[in-house]
Amino acid sequence: MSCICILGEISIMAAQNFLWSFTKNCFTFGLIGLTISDRYASIVPVRGSSMSPTFNLTTDSFMGSLSDDYVLVEKFCLQKYKFSHGDVIVFCSPSNHKEKHVKRIIGLPGDWIGTPMTNDVMKVPNGHCWVEGDNPSSSLDSRSFGPIPLGLIKGRVTHILWPPQRVRHIERKNHENILSPS
Amino acid sequence: MAAQNFLWSFTKNCFTFGLIGLTISDRYASIVPVRGSSMSPTFNLTTDSFMGSLSDDYVLVEKFCLQKYKFSHGDVIVFCSPSNHKEKHVKRIIGLPGDWIGTPMTNDVMKVPNGHCWVEGDNPSSSLDSRSFGPIPLGLIKGRVTHILWPPQRVRHIERKNHENILSPS
Numbered sequence: 001m002s003c004i005c006i007l008g009e010i011s012i013m014a015a016q017n018f019l020w021s022f023t024k025n026c027f028t029f030g031l032i033g034l035t036i037s038d039r040y041a042s043i044v045p046v047r048g049s050s051m052s053p054t055f056n057l058t059t060d061s062f063m064g065s066l067s068d069d070y071v072l073v074e075k076f077c078l079q080k081y082k083f084s085h086g087d088v089i090v091f092c093s094p095s096n097h098k099e100k101h102v103k104r105i106i107g108l109p110g111d112w113i114g115t116p117m118t119n120d121v122m123k124v125p126n127g128h129c130w131v132e133g134d135n136p137s138s139s140l141d142s143r144s145f146g147p148i149p150l151g152l153i154k155g156r157v158t159h160i161l162w163p164p165q166r167v168r169h170i171e172r173k174n175h176e177n178i179l180s181p182s
Numbered sequence: 183m184a185a186q187n188f189l190w191s192f193t194k195n196c197f198t199f200g201l202i203g204l205t206i207s208d209r210y211a212s213i214v215p216v217r218g219s220s221m222s223p224t225f226n227l228t229t230d231s232f233m234g235s236l237s238d239d240y241v242l243v244e245k246f247c248l249q250k251y252k253f254s255h256g257d258v259i260v261f262c263s264p265s266n267h268k269e270k271h272v273k274r275i276i277g278l279p280g281d282w283i284g285t286p287m288t289n290d291v292m293k294v295p296n297g298h299c300w301v302e303g304d305n306p307s308s309s310l311d312s313r314s315f316g317p318i319p320l321g322l323i324k325g326r327v328t329h330i331l332w333p334p335q336r337v338r339h340i341e342r343k344n345h346e347n348i349l350s351p352s
Contacts, residue, residue, distance in 0.1 A: 031201050038208055081268055092321030095297040098251055127265040151262030152321045 041074045043161060044090070046102055050139035054088070054170065055102070055160070070162035071102075071170075073155035083108065083129065083150065086172030088157040091131070094148050102157060103131035103141050106175045109150075115143065127151070132175075211244045213331060214260070216272055220309035224258070224340065225272070225330070240332035241272075241340075243325035253278065253299065253320065256342030258327040261301070264318050272327060273301035273311050276345045279320075285313065297321070302345070 036042075045068040046055045055069045073090050077083060083105055093099040107113045107130030113122050124130050128147035133139025142148065160166050206212075215238040216225040225239045243260050247253060253275055263269040277283045277300030283292050294300050298317035303309025312318065330336050 028198055028201075031198075031205060035201060035205055035208075038205075092319070093297065094319040094321065095295070097297055097320035097323075125265070127263065127267055149262070149264040149319065149322060150267035151264065152319060153267075 039075055039079075041072060041076075042155070043070055044073055045070050048138075050133035050135050050141070051088070051102060051104075052135040052138075054134045057166075069160050069166060071157045072159040072161050074158050075155045077156045078153065083153070083156075084172060086174050088170050089131070089153050090155045090157065091148060091152045092154060094145050094152065100154060101140075103133050103139070104173065106130045106132045106142070107147070113142075122147075129153075134173075209245055209249075211242060211246075212325070213240055214243055215240050218308075220303035220305055220311070221258070221272055221274075222305040222308075224304045227336075239330050239336060241327045242329040242331050244328050245325045247326045248323065253323070253326075254342060256344050258340050259301070259323050260325045260327065261318060261322045262324060264315050264322065270324060271310075273303050273309070274343065276300045276302045276312070277317070283312075292317075299323075304343075 047068060049056055055071065077087075083089070085105060085108060087105045088102065089105055090100055090102050093101050107124045109124055109126045109128060111124045111130070113124060113130050114120075115122070124147050128149050130142045130147050132141045132143065136143075157170050159169050217238060219226055225241065247257075253259070255275060255278060257275045258272065259275055260270055260272050263271050277294045279294055279296045279298060281294045281300070283294060283300050284290075285292070294317050298319050300312045300317050302311045302313065306313075327340050329339050
């Protein structure tokens with residue numbers, strides 16, 4: 001009788017130990033995942049067609065959010081402060097800080113941007129960059145809200161991860177109508 | 183073997199607590215020194231250049247305001263400089279989106295655009311702020327200063343202070 005009681009106690013203690021160490025491990029891995037997602041890389045869906053055909057090639061509104069591309073966003077560029085022409089970046093919208101947008105960097109500080117429609121030439125100020133979408137007809141970008149401060153950039157898109165048939169690396173693509181000092 | 187176990191579990195604990203500290207500092211609150219005199223007398227009352235960096239005020243910066251998106255007039259905030267994204271500045275929010283800011287020197291009146299705010303230092307004669315670089319996007323804000331923590335004789339809560347020369351719709 002006492003053997004059964006002792007065995008019962010031992011198995012309850014073993015179960016409690018297991019539960020406690022399982023909880024601790026979940027917590028630690030959750031924290032590691034959160035730190036990685038904040039500081040190094042995360043996976044986000046891309047909405048809208050302003051970056052067609054690079055992202056979201058099909059814009060069928062019925063299948064809309066089911067066919068979003070999921071992309072890998074790396075944040076190492078923020079710690080080394082290295083941005084290049086043609087990088088696709090994620091940034092906080094200057095007109096609504098709760099929203100994030102995805103566009104391509106066309107101009108860096110010191111570049112001269114030409115707008116074909118108005119025949120204006122504009123110099124990108126220090127600490128700012130000029131961004132445009134790959135699909136100019138359906139893109140709200142620097143042609144509307146002007147150059148954005150580099151401090152608004154939240155990460156750089158390197159790969160499409162989903163759907164599987166569209167998995168690939170995102171290449172830098174340079175633009176024709178800028179003059180760059182470098 | 184007992185020593186190895188102890189060392190291993192000590193390392194694991196250091197790692198976990200380091201990670202917790204990092205997450206708290208990134209997402210909830212951190213302590214930073216304030217340089218310069220653009221916010222005198224609120225921060226850095228003495229500007230003795232010999233004692234310069236030894237007498238910096240250390241302040242508590244909370245980041246809960248970023249998650250609730252709540253900024254108010256008179257908040258002292260930390261933000262990335264719009265002209266150099268590697269630097270951070272500390273100023274007070276004078277105007278929120280939709281406010282009209284008057285500049286006494288030029289007799290201009292300016293409306294703060296959507297998603298932007300107007301910041302100024304408490305020491306206007308020595309402050310590089312929105313009067314030079316214009317309104318800044320709210321997305322550049324990195325946190326809100328709530329308390330001075332060091333030196334001990336200056337420990338106190340930072341109050342909101344409202345400004346005279348703005349017209350606000352609210």
